[in-house]
Amino acid sequence: MPDPVGFFTDTTVCIGCKACQVACHQWNDLPAGKGKTTPLPVLSGQSYDNTTSFSDVNWRHVKFIEKFTPDRSTRAWLMMSDVCKHCVNAPCLEVCPTGAILRTEFDTVFINEPTCNGCRDCVSACPFGVIHMSEQRGVAQKCTLCYDRLKNEMAPACAQACPTSSIQFGKVADLRKKAQQRLTQLHGQGVREAHLYGADEKVLGGLNSFYLLVDTPETYGLPSNPKLPSRSVIRSSFWGICAAITTALGMLFAFRGRTRAKPAGEKTKDVAQTPGQAQRKEEKS
């Protein structure tokens, strides 16, 4: 079994050139638009970030995070090339009801297209909004970490294209050492806010694609504490079973208890009276 591999993305050296996005599109033959309805890419018109999010044809997304003070006197851009995290405890893989989402021998997460039937459970489970459905192929789509290239001992296209080594590919153990060295260097240079996201086991058991950030994860559009879907199943089931037992007990009381209604066919003026009135009347008599 090969060693687990992944990406270490150092956001401090990302220049937002989008070479990674282009390389990903080219290698994976991803079209520019989203199918018959939108054959051409739609530009956001608000930012250099033209794709604005992941999609079925954008497996990488270079984020331009614009930090302006209200009076715009201070401004800063944070840039980050985002991608599937290939989580060690992957929510999408966990919930997939067809077994289409696989763990590869490289410890990455891969969608086997012939098995996927397009139920979108993985889309709802992914805490990073990575997986999208393809109109054209009718299946879930996301970064494969260039599984075909890995099998042929090649680096993923995006990492190879990155001109600043913001995206580094390698064995996860080696990448973690590199990331730690870079973090120490930045802290030494006074960038105290620099920190690693996903390098340790805190986020979903660790992310095989992890990041060096200089602001909160939320600023970069990353959740601090994503959850594994199965964690809620036992709790939901417990309350569900309690509700089922209480409902069954209610039916037992309702159908076993005495009724106040008169037997069918008996003519009386009091048919419409409430059970309470009926009881009081009985008590009087």
Add this chain to the structure above:
Amino acid sequence: MNSFVHDPEWGWWIILYFYLGGLAAGCYFIATLIELFGREEDRPLARIGYRVAFPLICVCAVFLIVDLYRPERFLHMVLQSEHLPGVMLKWWSPMSIGAQALGIFGLCSLLSLVGTFRPKGRLASILDSHVVGRVFKVVGSIAGFFVAAYTGALLSATNQPLWSSTDWISPLFLTSAASGGIALLLILGGRASAETRERLERADLWALGLELFVFLIFLASLGGVLPLALGTQDGLLLVGGTLVVGLVLPLALHLRIGSVETEIPTHRRQSLRVLAAALFTLAGGFMLRYGIVRVAPALLHAHSDVRPGDTETSLWQSVEGKVLLAGTILLAVLIPLILKRNWGLTLRQATLVGMVSVLFTAAVAAYVMRPAGAEPMLDPLSGLNISPEDGRERGGGAGASNINRPHQPLLRSKLNPADEP
């Protein structure tokens, strides 16, 4: 609330499945419970339930298949497409186990349906026999309960806003299925005797009361997400529609609150009252499903700038939290009193109902007062690690993907063009 997720775009097919599937399951488990606990004269009602359940669940199966992007591959959820004819089951995934449960439920409801058409037939006599019949009814009611509740667990087992904030959608859907199933039987069982109808109405009162308190706990369990949800139209429909149309109005009608003398004959008035209560219950059940399914994308759309930390506030700090707690306390006091007055409960029975109300109120209060960022209630249960993916070590094998793995996954590759489909 995690607003960085992508909307799975579960739309009308799923909403209709949640609603009609809930009704089918509700009708079925109410019917089995009537057969298990009821009297001989109540059995026609059970037959109606069986006759409703199977057609409804067949329609639901069609909805589920149509909703898939690749409907022709629906069997991949039931059988291992890579290793036929292996059964596809990931018991830690609600959608996977739900697909299997739907099959079992379909089979149970089909057998029950066939039994109703030939009451003197061989199948009916087997299903009515003491041991086999009882086991079948217990299995059937469990399957019904499961189908009614698993959809709620499925929504909670995601990372979507609101759905993943609470563990109470599953019990809420189950109680709503019970009240909806009874409402449908009240409408369709017009020829039943007055005594049977009264027993059914009493069962509806219980189901609605239970649903009301579960709904209030569900709202409280949302924490800081509740005020945000109320800021969307779908959230308002979910809370207002379910509470007023689906719960308060039918409860008021069943409890005969504000009934006045009119020219309409009393038996006709009773029928209209029960019919109105049942229709309101059914409408409220739909609003509940519609609201819950649509509120998550509405929150994503309206609050894309909300950061996860922003919703980690105690509900008690908001007006909505205070109103919720005050309303729950008011209901907990009023319900036993109204029941005693209008349904002639003895003092002992009213005290029992009061104690149950206090218990539910305490649960609502515990959720409302929960400090910001607190772990979910029953959090120790999360450590049971039912999934092989949970706690899996890096590089340590297939994890949750060991089922239905192909020998060679299909690569889209320029290196080996022959691999392309």
